[in-house]
Amino acid sequence: IGEDVKPFTPGKAKEIVMSLQQPAVFCNMVGDWPALHWNAKYLSALLDGKTIQFRLGLKTVDLVPQFETKCSYVKATLEEFLAWSCGQPSCLSGPFSCYEYSKYWAYADYKYIARIFEDKPEIFQDIRWSDFGFPGRSGKESTLWIGSEGANTPCHLDSYGCNLVLQVQGRKRWHLFPPGDTSFLYPTRIPYEESSIFSKVNVANPDLKRFPEFRNTTAHVVTLSPGQVLLVPRHWWHYVESIDPITISINSWIELDADHEARVEEAITRMLVCAIKSAENPGDGDLWLNPTEVEATSHEINLQYLNKAVSAYFKFQKASVSEQARPSS
Incomplete structure (x- = not known):
């Protein structure tokens, strides 16, 4: 097959996305997307000193999940985040000064591209979900995630839609569990967020004394690399962690009849x-x-x-x- 021939037509890709009940990684589907060049340096220049909120958590692994309610938050520029993650001495002052890089991770998560780049709508077209059978879906309907090593999202499921995730920079490890494992994951609605059901288990370090049923889960673990797109089917649980110094992903939630x-x-x-x-x-x-x-x-x-x-x-x-x-x- 020629370099630029994609393994699936948009129609076939959409069929897979809308019906597959297993996670899947699409390869060689986005080689021509301009968004593949959205590394941290490029985004920093694009944001041009605009501050975004970062969520900070401890790198130490506890027996309980580090919920968003237990994290610290700072507003910083992407430039300040990059300086901190490189260990530059300039970080002795500034928003990250209280957070030692060796002890903390930082995560600019759930950033709506339409909001943070509202003054640059032309870049929405760098993301082309039309290749997956969703014409007209671009960066405008997508979310950006920028993290340092160790940055993570606690294990949860999304009540709505299925999820397509493009990895742009660095690698992320996804721990996915099928909907049938729900009772073994000790679901909770506290912390409350519409559309998210959290697990009481820290899947990276489970407390099997408190949560013995967790042994019955079947984790599907996938390491997502730049240029790959992960399909997270409806109601699949997921715990996601950054395993490289800087990771960047872009996702879009696809609405379903359900x-x-x-x-x-x-x-x-x-x-x-x-x-x-x-x-x-x-x-x-x-x-x-x-x-x-x-x-x-x-x-x-x-x-x-x-x-x-x-x-x-x-x-x-x-x-x-x-x-x-x-x-x-």
């Missing part, structure tokens, strides 16, 4: 968690909220959410039924 029902479930969950937690410790602040959630919403607003989700679900069901009722020409 999301309509999941939105109803999530709306009910939000209503219950907010009601219980607000009643429990009214003056306690929102320590149970994941930092990605802005605030605990009122019961009134939660009911509106639920109403909208149920309406959308029935609208979708009705459309599906009339679709099936139509005689095929």
Whole structure:
């Protein structure tokens, strides 16, 4: 096969993405994407001194997951992050000065490309999900992740969609578990974040005394290298860690029909968690909220959410039924 021939047509790739119930790594699909050149130096120049928020955690491996509620946060430029990760002495002052590189990792995670590059919309086209059968999907519908060695996301599953992840710089190790392993992963809704269900287990160092059922899980471990695209199917659990000094990834969540029902479930969950937690410790602040959630919403607003989700679900069901009722020409 010639250098520039991709192993799958967009149509075939989409078929795989929408139906495969196993994680898969696509190779040789993005060789011509300009986004492959989005290394840290290039992005630093592109951001041009703009500050972004980094989440900092300890490199020591504990028996409990390092949830986002337990991390520190700093606002810094990508340049400051690069200087810190190279161990430059200039870091004795500045946002990372309190965090020794040997002891901490830093992660600029979940950065919406449309938001951080709103003044440079032309770069959205560097990301071409159309090659996977999603025409019109670009950087505008994608998220950027920049981490140092050890940076990680605690084990969780996403309630909505499936996930396509492009590795751009450095390598990341993914520990994936099938939906059938859910009970062995001790799921929890605290910290609460809409669309994320966390595991109480630190899968990198499991406490088997507290979580004996974790032994029954089947981890699918994959090391993702630059130029590869990982498909994370719907409701697969994942723990992700950076294993190189600097890692950069870009992902996009692909909506699925099943999301309509999941939105109803999530709306009910939000209503219950907010009601219980607000009643429990009214003056306690929102320590149970994941930092990605802005605030605990009122019961009134939660009911509106639920109403909208149920309406959308029935609208979708009705459309599906009339679709099936139509005689095929």
